[in-house]
Every structure is written in C-alpha cells, then in structure tokens.
Amino acid sequence: MATNKSQLHNEVVSKVQEFCESNKMKAQTTTALMELLSSLLAPKKGGATSQNASYTDANGTVMHYCRFHQQFEPESDMVLSQGKNKGYCKASISIWNKRNSAIKAKEASIAQFIIASDIEAAKSASIELQDMKANLNEPSTYDYDSDWNAFRA
Numbered sequence: 001m002a003t004n005k006s007q008l009h010n011e012v013v014s015k016v017q018e019f020c021e022s023n024k025m026k027a028q029t030t031t032a033l034m035e036l037l038s039s040l041l042a043p044k045k046g047g048a049t050s051q052n053a054s055y056t057d058a059n060g061t062v063m064h065y066c067r068f069h070q071q072f073e074p075e076s077d078m079v080l081s082q083g084k085n086k087g088y089c090k091a092s093i094s095i096w097n098k099r100n101s102a103i104k105a106k107e108a109s110i111a112q113f114i115i116a117s118d119i120e121a122a123k124s125a126s127i128e129l130q131d132m133k134a135n136l137n138e139p140s141t142y143d144y145d146s147d148w149n150a151f152r153a
C-alpha cells in the first residue's frame with residue numbers, strides 16, 4: 001500500500017541503482033548518489049513516505065532510511081520488528097527512549113511541585129517539558145555521529 005510518492009521514490013532509487021550497476025560505478029559513488037537522492041526526494045517534515053525507502057548498495061548491504069538521522073543506514077544498524085524495518089536505527093531509538101523517560105520524570109516532578117504548592121517550580125518545569133517534547137521527534141536534534149558514539153559507549 002505504498003503511496004504514489006514513495007512508489008515514485010522507490011522507482012527512482014532502483015533506476016539509479018541499476019544505472020550505477022550497469023555503469024560499474026564505485027560503491028562510494030553509488031552511496032553518495034543514493035544519499036543525494038534521498039535528500040532530494042525525502043519530504044522535509046517527518047512524513048511516513050521516506051521511512052519506507054530502502055535499497056541494496058553495491059556491496060550487497062541492504063540500506064534503510066533512518067527518519068531521525070535523515071540518512072540511509074545499513075540494515076544491521078536498524079530496528080527491525082519481525083523482519084520489518086521500523087524506519088529508525090538502534091542509536092536514535094536509544095536516545096528517543098532516554099528522552100521519553102526524562103519527559104515522564106519531568107511530568108512526575110511537575111505533579112509533585114503542584115502537590116507541594118510550589119507553583120513557580122511547576123511553571124519552570126512545564127516550560128522545560130515543552131522543549132523536551134518539541135525535541136523528541138525533531139530530526140535536527142539528533143546527530144548521527146554522537147548518537148552512535150553514545151550507543152556504542
């Protein structure tokens with residue numbers, strides 16, 4: 001049930017891939033082209049279509065688009081559910097889970113401040129909470145290198 005846009009995307013990606021293979025282009029060039037393509041074709045705001053984009057690179061590695069890092073990553077780095085790509089990598093979901101726990105803790109602290117009638121503390125915690133929620137799914141707040149370094153640490 002792919003949308004027209006993701007069908008088109010997949011079609012273009014596979015055509016370019018065929019082109020690279022038939023012209024015996026270097027794996028590096030192919031990868032660079034695929035990344036360029038993905039940045040040109042992927043919707044800017046968290047739409048679902050780009051997440052479905054996948055291709056096999058010249059080395060036979062299956063690559064999937066990570067919606068948090070907005071780039072392709074090897075399947076071994078991605079989160080799969082019953083063999084199905086979830087659209088994000090292990091490093092980004094680890095960050096996401098930490099942030100989500102922090103949001104839950106912040107919400108609990110606001111409740112505690114209110115119970116204690118500390119309205120100023122509740123207010124400032126609420127402002128922090130808004131930022132935390134805004135950043136949770138915002139790709140620009142994720143960074144491939146530092147997220148993966150943290151994940152591997």
Ligand SMILES: [Zn+2]
Nearest residue numbers: 066069089092
């Ligand atoms: Zn990622």
